Amino acid sequence: xxxxxxxxxxxxxxxxxxxxxxxxxxxxxxxxxxxxxxxxxxxxxxxxxxxxxxxxxxxxxxxxxxxxxxxxxxxxxxxxxxxxxxxxxxxxxxxxxxxxxxxxxxxxxxxxxxxxxxxxxxxxxxxxxxxxxxxxxxxxxxxxxxxxxxxxxxxxxxxxxxxxxxxxxxxxxxxxxxxxxxxxxxxxxxxxxxxxxxxxxxxxxxxxxxxxxxxxxxxxxxxxx
DNA sequence: GACCAGGCACATC
DNA sequence: GATGTGCATGGT
Numbered sequence: 001x002x003x004x005x006x007x008x009x010x011x012x013x014x015x016x017x018x019x020x021x022x023x024x025x026x027x028x029x030x031x032x033x034x035x036x037x038x039x040x041x042x043x044x045x046x047x048x049x050x051x052x053x054x055x056x057x058x059x060x061x062x063x064x065x066x067x068x069x070x071x072x073x074x075x076x077x078x079x080x081x082x083x084x085x086x087x088x089x090x091x092x093x094x095x096x097x098x099x100x101x102x103x104x105x106x107x108x109x110x111x112x113x114x115x116x117x118x119x120x121x122x123x124x125x126x127x128x129x130x131x132x133x134x135x136x137x138x139x140x141x142x143x144x145x146x147x148x149x150x151x152x153x154x155x156x157x158x159x160x161x162x163x164x165x166x167x168x169x170x171x172x173x174x175x176x177x178x179x180x181x182x183x184x185x186x187x188x189x190x191x192x193x194x195x196x197x198x199x200x201x202x203x204x205x206x207x208x209x210x211x212x213x214x215x216x217x218x219x220x221x222x223x224x225x
Numbered sequence: 226g227a228c229c230a231g232g233c234a235c236a237t238c
Numbered sequence: 239g240a241t242g243t244g245c246a247t248g249g250t
Contacts, residue, residue, distance in 0.1 A: 027231095044232040050248055051231090085247040089233085131233050151231050167240090196231055205229075228250085237242080 007224055008180040010163070014214060015187070018194035021213030025193035028141035030055075033109050035064055036142040040134050041093050042084040053083035066107035069098045093129025100127045113143045121147070132170045140192070146185040148177040149192045153199030160203055161214065165223045176225055 004012075028036045035055065042051045057080040058064045063072055072080075078091035104123065105111040112120065117139060124135035132150070139145040150173045159166035164173060181187060202212040 040231090043230090045230065045245090046232085046247075047230040047249070049230090053248090083247060085230085086232090086245050087247075089245055093233085129233065133232060137231080149231085153231070169239090192231090199231085230247100230249090233245095235243085238240090 005180065007176075011177065011180050015191050015194065017213045017215075018198055019190065022194055022197050024190055025197060027189055027193040028137075031059075032064070033142040034066065035059075037097070037138050038064065038069075038094060040137040040141070041097060041129065042081060042090055044086070044090070044093075044134060046085045051084045054081040057081070057083070066098055066101055069094060070102055070107075089129070096128050097130060100124075109142075113145070117143075117145045117147065132174075136174070140185060140188055144185045146183040146188055148174050148181070148188045150174050150177075151192070151196065153196045153203065154192065156205075157195055157199055157203045157214070159223075160207065162223055164225050168225055172225055 028039065030036045030039055038058070039051055039055055042054050055064075058069075061080060063069055063077070063080065069077070074091055074095060077094060078087050081087050081090050081094070084090060100123075101107055101109075101112065115123070120143075121135055121139060124130050124138060125132065130138075136147050136149045139147045140149055150170050155164075155166065155168070155173065158164045158173070159168075164176065168176075177188075177191075181191075198212065198214060202208050202210075202214075
């Protein structure tokens with residue numbers, strides 16, 4: 001059996017360390033695929049606890065369905081998502097996504113996710129307010145499609161460990177993971193969630209590396225990309 | 226009060 | 239392609 005490339009071994013070692021330290025994260029926390037997609041928009045550059053309040057508002061008001069969100073006024077929607085910040089922007093983004101979902105797939109998620117993944121990704125990216133991270137979160141966490149999600153934590157953890165440079169592009173960093181790991185949705189799901197976890201615990205802007213499960217000897221010397 | 230949080234669009238060079 | 243700015247709430 002062929003020996004695995006060094007980077008693959010290193011990325012797998014990181015995953016094993018994090019899994020051992022924190023256990024499965026069971027992402028995405030939501031009651032439905034639709035709720036995951038709305039949450040993906042609302043959590044843009046925002047702490048998840050704030051999103052929880054906005055999501056709770058929507059559910060309490062019976063708005064967590066494509067039809068209901070299609071009908072609700074922009075003003076009322078903005079009031080509902082207010083706790084998640086950027087509330088006027090995000091209300092517009094949710095509306096834009098709902099328009100896309102209704103026009104392209106008649107609000108049917110099964111129809112949406114039966115599209116070829118690459119085509120669906122590019123269509124999602126064409127919706128105003130859906131960028132690479134939000135699109136990939138929808139594909140991976142709502143669609144179960146094996147695509148690696150990159151976020152600010154992923155960047156910070158890897159660059160602090162000198163696996164990558166700090167300003168590597170989204171697409172390159174995503175390719176870095178996907179070129180060296182098996183294309184498995186369950187693996188990508190947990191790995192990304194664990195990177196967020198260790199980011200929250202230890203890889204803050206001001207490092208708190210004491211007790212981090214990714215110990216110092218795992219640090220590389222030269223960035224791979 | 227400062228800083229941060231599971232981005233994105235848009236203007237400008 | 240890189241860099242800068244506006245968008246906004248809520249917790250530490």
